[in-house]
Amino acid sequence: MKQPDKYARKVLNDINNNAPTEITIPNTKVKLKLRYLREYTIERLTDVWSEVDTTRTAKDAPETLKYAVKFPLKPYKEAALYYLNSYWKIRLFYHFLVWWWSQVKGYSIDQMNAVIVEGKKKLTEILRSYYANMVLTLDTREDLMKMTSKEAEQYRAELTSVAEQLSSKNTPNLGVQEDSSSVL
Numbered sequence: 001m002k003q004p005d006k007y008a009r010k011v012l013n014d015i016n017n018n019a020p021t022e023i024t025i026p027n028t029k030v031k032l033k034l035r036y037l038r039e040y041t042i043e044r045l046t047d048v049w050s051e052v053d054t055t056r057t058a059k060d061a062p063e064t065l066k067y068a069v070k071f072p073l074k075p076y077k078e079a080a081l082y083y084l085n086s087y088w089k090i091r092l093f094y095h096f097l098v099w100w101w102s103q104v105k106g107y108s109i110d111q112m113n114a115v116i117v118e119g120k121k122k123l124t125e126i127l128r129s130y131y132a133n134m135v136l137t138l139d140t141r142e143d144l145m146k147m148t149s150k151e152a153e154q155y156r157a158e159l160t161s162v163a164e165q166l167s168s169k170n171t172p173n174l175g176v177q178e179d180s181s182s183v184l
Contacts, residue, residue, distance in 0.1 A: 023118050025111050032083050032115060036122045040087045044094075045123075048077045075112040076102045082119030 004012075013019070020033035037045075051074070080097040084090045101107050 021118055021122070023114055025107065026114055027111065028107075034082055034115070034118050034122055035085055037082070037119070038085055038087075040090065041081055041085045042123070044081050044090060045078065048074060048081065073098055073102055075109045075116060076107075078119070079112040079115035082115055082122070 014021075015036070018036050020035050022031055022033050024031050076098045077094075080094055080101065081090065084093060084097065101112070
């Protein structure tokens with residue numbers, strides 16, 4: 001059996017220890033540290049992604065250009081979320097950082113792509129474990145849903161008998177009622 005090499009062991013150790021990845025924004029000396037994404041960051045990224053219709057194709061180039069004009073801050077927002085990656089940091093510094101990177105520093109979209117690409121790498125590790133859990137759960141559901149026809153008939157019979165008992169308890173007696181108010 002082949003043992004994993006040093007690089008594979010280092011990657012696994014980094015994932016387990018949530019080690020930061022240091023990247024440099026191209027054409028600058030600014031260094032950022034990105035860690036594996038937290039749940040709130042993923043929720044906020046989903047909000048940013050849902051702002052834009054991602055089903056556009058190359059045929060819709062004019063429409064895509066309109067979207068790029070309508071949502072010019074999307075790459076800055078994504079990069080800021082990947083960088084901040086904490087509930088309180090996002091709540092306190094998100095809008096300021098988007099404004100700082102886009103307006104004050106004037107970073108281009110290409111410069112933000114370096115942050116986004118590294119952030120997506122961090123996201124795939126989390127999604128891999130999520131998808132693995134989802135697949136295991138689906139297998140369990142399929143196993144539970146497979147019944148023989150005899151078991152299904154027995155289950156239906158039990159449900160109908162319980163339903164009949166409940167309905168008989170809840171329906172009023174429509175027969176002749178005795179008048180208890182008359183005194184002899």
